[in-house]
Amino acid sequence: MKTLREALADADARQAAIGHFNISEFGALKGIMDGARELSAAHGGDKLPILIGVSEGEREFLGVKEAAAMVRAMRDMFDYPVYINADHTHSIDKVREVAEAGFDEIIFDASKLPFEENLAQTKEAVALARSINPAIVIEGEIGYIGSSSEIVSERPQESMKYSTPDEAARFVRETGVDVLAPAVGNMHGLLKSMVTGEDHKKLDIALIGEIKKAIGGAGCRFMTLHGGSGTADEDFVAAAKNGMTIIHVSSELRLAWRQGMERSLKDQPDEIAPYKLLGPSVEHIKNIVSGRLRLFNGI
Numbered sequence: 001m002k003t004l005r006e007a008l009a010d011a012d013a014r015q016a017a018i019g020h021f022n023i024s025e026f027g028a029l030k031g032i033m034d035g036a037r038e039l040s041a042a043h044g045g046d047k048l049p050i051l052i053g054v055s056e057g058e059r060e061f062l063g064v065k066e067a068a069a070m071v072r073a074m075r076d077m078f079d080y081p082v083y084i085n086a087d088h089t090h091s092i093d094k095v096r097e098v099a100e101a102g103f104d105e106i107i108f109d110a111s112k113l114p115f116e117e118n119l120a121q122t123k124e125a126v127a128l129a130r131s132i133n134p135a136i137v138i139e140g141e142i143g144y145i146g147s148s149s150e151i152v153s154e155r156p157q158e159s160m161k162y163s164t165p166d167e168a169a170r171f172v173r174e175t176g177v178d179v180l181a182p183a184v185g186n187m188h189g190l191l192k193s194m195v196t197g198e199d200h201k202k203l204d205i206a207l208i209g210e211i212k213k214a215i216g217g218a219g220c221r222f223m224t225l226h227g228g229s230g231t232a233d234e235d236f237v238a239a240a241k242n243g244m245t246i247i248h249v250s251s252e253l254r255l256a257w258r259q260g261m262e263r264s265l266k267d268q269p270d271e272i273a274p275y276k277l278l279g280p281s282v283e284h285i286k287n288i289v290s291g292r293l294r295l296f297n298g299i
């Protein structure tokens, strides 16, 4: 089994992106695994690597060790390259907790702070995480793109400020992160107009290419697109081709979970077996994951 670092290098060489999907409970994990495994089987059996993300809130609900154990069980049982990421980790104490629990990746996110402070705190997080597990992949974030995977009516104003190649290069050089998350037109959550598919997020593809080049010169090879939900299909394809190595999708899965559950409760008003009620949500998540992985992997 490849390590996450090897899987990232491999995706980078293929100009593809690893799909990153968040979970709150086991049904979503099941849907994500089914979508990834079925698509891989349909494409010659090459197992497409995926990341399972758990934010601080999701970890609080699931349990840090429980989440790590669930993903590890999937990896072993299906012999599948599935890795676990501590999504948006805001404190040094929580960095220690997830590094000790055996997470494959940590995103240390101090992007809400002024640039210099973000840089100093991220540097500290990198040193701590590596002292616990030298193999861990650590990501830092610059530029604010909104904070939560929700449905909002307006774009957060701060998310209109894009990252520059210069600040990206300086940030990776001084912090030593393995992966950079820049602001390039992406944002967390979905706008109301995106729920129905009438509106899409538009990315600055040229800027993605420029930042990729700038960080490469500063010794950092990988880049993550956060807030991928609701992005136009052609922008997903172009983002992977132009340097994004990981693409996050969370809000779309949350919406699918909710819509599946609403349909279930409506169609089966007397049903009380949770595994039966969860069926449509799992199916809906599976279809989104396989559709997104097609775009991220150019298949």
Ligand SMILES: [Zn+2]
Pocket: 088, 188, 226, 227, 248
């Ligand atoms: Zn994010």
